[in-house]
Amino acid sequence: MTTTTATSTPGAPSGGAAPKLELRHVTKTFFPYSVNERTALDDVSLTMADGDFVTVIGSNGAGKSTLLSVVAGVFRPERGQVFIDGRDVTHLPEHSMARLVGRVFQDPMAGTAPDLTIEENMALAWHRGRRRGLGRGVTAAKRARFRDELAVMGLGLENRLTTQVGYLSGGQRQALSLIMAVFSRPSILLLDEHTAALDPARAELITRITEQEVASHRLTTLMVTHNMDQALRLGNRLILMHEGTIHLELTGQEKQTTTVDGLLDQFARRTGDLAADRTLLG
Amino acid sequence: MLAAVDLGLIYALMALGVFLTFRILNFADLTVDGSLVTGAAVSASAILAGWSPLASTALGFVAGCAAGAITGVLNTFGKVNPLLAGILTQISLYSINLRIMGKANLSLLRAPTLLSGMHDAQWFATWKSIAVFAVMVAIFGVALTWFLTTNLGLGIQAAGNNVQMARAQGVHTSGMVILGLALSNGLVAVSGALLAQYQGFADISMGIGTIVVGLASVIIGQAIFGSRPIWRAVLAVVAGSVIYRVVIQLALGLNIGLQPTDMKIISAVLVIAALLLPKLAVFQQMARNRREKEMAKQVLAADMAAVEKTVHGDASPATGGIE
Numbered sequence: 001m002t003t004t005t006a007t008s009t010p011g012a013p014s015g016g017a018a019p020k021l022e023l024r025h026v027t028k029t030f031f032p033y034s035v036n037e038r039t040a041l042d043d044v045s046l047t048m049a050d051g052d053f054v055t056v057i058g059s060n061g062a063g064k065s066t067l068l069s070v071v072a073g074v075f076r077p078e079r080g081q082v083f084i085d086g087r088d089v090t091h092l093p094e095h096s097m098a099r100l101v102g103r104v105f106q107d108p109m110a111g112t113a114p115d116l117t118i119e120e121n122m123a124l125a126w127h128r129g130r131r132r133g134l135g136r137g138v139t140a141a142k143r144a145r146f147r148d149e150l151a152v153m154g155l156g157l158e159n160r161l162t163t164q165v166g167y168l169s170g171g172q173r174q175a176l177s178l179i180m181a182v183f184s185r186p187s188i189l190l191l192d193e194h195t196a197a198l199d200p201a202r203a204e205l206i207t208r209i210t211e212q213e214v215a216s217h218r219l220t221t222l223m224v225t226h227n228m229d230q231a232l233r234l235g236n237r238l239i240l241m242h243e244g245t246i247h248l249e250l251t252g253q254e255k256q257t258t259t260v261d262g263l264l265d266q267f268a269r270r271t272g273d274l275a276a277d278r279t280l281l282g
Numbered sequence: 283m284l285a286a287v288d289l290g291l292i293y294a295l296m297a298l299g300v301f302l303t304f305r306i307l308n309f310a311d312l313t314v315d316g317s318l319v320t321g322a323a324v325s326a327s328a329i330l331a332g333w334s335p336l337a338s339t340a341l342g343f344v345a346g347c348a349a350g351a352i353t354g355v356l357n358t359f360g361k362v363n364p365l366l367a368g369i370l371t372q373i374s375l376y377s378i379n380l381r382i383m384g385k386a387n388l389s390l391l392r393a394p395t396l397l398s399g400m401h402d403a404q405w406f407a408t409w410k411s412i413a414v415f416a417v418m419v420a421i422f423g424v425a426l427t428w429f430l431t432t433n434l435g436l437g438i439q440a441a442g443n444n445v446q447m448a449r450a451q452g453v454h455t456s457g458m459v460i461l462g463l464a465l466s467n468g469l470v471a472v473s474g475a476l477l478a479q480y481q482g483f484a485d486i487s488m489g490i491g492t493i494v495v496g497l498a499s500v501i502i503g504q505a506i507f508g509s510r511p512i513w514r515a516v517l518a519v520v521a522g523s524v525i526y527r528v529v530i531q532l533a534l535g536l537n538i539g540l541q542p543t544d545m546k547i548i549s550a551v552l553v554i555a556a557l558l559l560p561k562l563a564v565f566q567q568m569a570r571n572r573r574e575k576e577m578a579k580q581v582l583a584a585d586m587a588a589v590e591k592t593v594h595g596d597a598s599p600a601t602g603g604i605e
Contacts, residue, residue: 095449095453110447112447114443115443123433124440
């Protein structure tokens with residue numbers, strides 16, 4: 001069982017600049033030294049160039065979400081380091097990481113505060129990573145900006161700025177979470193199965209908005225998904241995780257020509273796991 | 283009856299403090315039973331030591347903030363359950379308050395207080411005192427409303443409303459809990475300080491049941507006047523505090539044999555009623571109607587905007603029934 005160290009940089013040549021995101025030999029173990037000990041990430045290394053859009057697939061417990069949580073500063077790895085824009089951020093607390101990282105969660109309710117209005121939620125996101133002082137939370141200038149950002153999605157949310165977010169549907173809340181994650185132009189965008197809890201039509205809509213936002217702001221994106229078709233269709237790189245390691249990486253031409261069945265074959269070959277099928281992965 | 287309104291307005295500051303923790307931070311903070319007395323004890327002691335009444339009251343505020351911050355630190359850094367953290371601070375404050383006062387009761391009758399002028403002019407329990415206290419509460423209410431809509435205030439609101447979201451947006455949630463608890467207990471202490479100056483004494487047992495009164499004010503007020511936007515919630519809490527005092531006054535005046543010592547059970551029954559009544563079918567239906575009306579309004583607004591877009595000829599293809 002070999003670990004593929006993904007270091008290729010198919011994005012634009014970065015001209016010697018530090019990679020956007022770099023994980024060096026990261027290991028994360030839950031419940032260490034107990035009978036429940038589980039290694040969620042086992043010596044994982046990953047380098048992402050500016051503008052890379054990496055999709056991550058793998059069976060349950062493969063370490064996909066842990067990977068995102070380590071990058072977001074929610075978990076600290078026992079070993080290894082995390083660099084963003086060349087800076088060692090391994091030990092930064094979660095709220096400090098928010099300056100660099102935008103996140104969208106699987107649960108549409110998780111990314112927004114239900115009792116606050118759309119504009120108040122956006123004002124919170126607007127000040128992500130900045131000092132929060134006694135300035136007005138929502139000003140006329142910010143409101144105009146929020147309206148423009150929301151209008152891009154074409155959901156009509158721009159006309160409902162003073163609506164409490166709790167009144168929105170799951171799809172609308174997820175769309176708002178996505179806008180809140182991207183509009184501060186984070187160094188890294190982390191998407192954790194952010195379409196998985198939505199019905200197919202809304203999942204498709206959120207996928208479309210994701211593509212649109214990532215492309216228009218050239219965001220360096222790491223997206224976990226259970227949907228192999230989505231993983232192949234979106235982004236310029238695909239990594240497959242299994243038991244805490246990166247088992248396979250597809251980039252460029254190879255990624256574009258691979259089909260879901262081809263991916264399943266590869267997965268089975270790599271892991272020697274005959275049970276690897278759509279139900280396991282999807 | 284006018285005396286009840288006076289008291290309701292003075293206690294409204296305490297109720298605003300409880301609102302800040304209970305509703306905004308989603309933290310049932312029992313520190314208030316102690317911090318109300320701390321505010322009274324510190325300000326009374328300072329006044330008797332020759333401090334100016336205003337500085338003494340301000341000192342009471344600071345002492346209340348410190349008490350709240352301790353509960354906050356216990357909860358955030360010590361990971362102590364909110365209820366337990368509050369009770370631990372509250373019980374400690376009992377000893378501390380006695381130390382501050384030196385005895386169980388301090389009289390302010392012959393001391394100059396913030397309210398001496400009103401007392402000497404015999405304004406208490408008249409429309410004049412009500413006007414003065416109403417202005418005072420309005421100042422605090424406006425300040426609290428303003429604070430909660432600043433960037434910092436939104437951070438506190440987010441920390442209480444959705445902790446995961448707040449952290450993902452870079453809000454230092456532990457700091458927000460500590461700050462919120464400090465301000466809350468500062469308000470409660472000011473309420474205690476004014477109460478001592480109003481009634482002319484500070485007493486070690488004046489804080490018993492404060493949290494129940496605060497909750498009653500918040501719950502009754504918001505059940506009647508609503509909870510959003512923030513200014514409406516603040517107004518509701520103040521109204522709730524006054525209504526509570528008036529109801530208690532009426533209950534005691536009913537001539538059915540109730541005594542002042544029965545006040546505590548009346549408070550508890552009021553809170554229970556306010557908590558359980560909304561669960562009755564008729565109130566549930568009212569809440570549903572209100573929500574439906576709100577939804578309809580929203581959808582209408584969105585539709586209007588869509589129509590406007592079409593009229594202006596820049597309509598993009600429908601993005602599908604996302605509602």
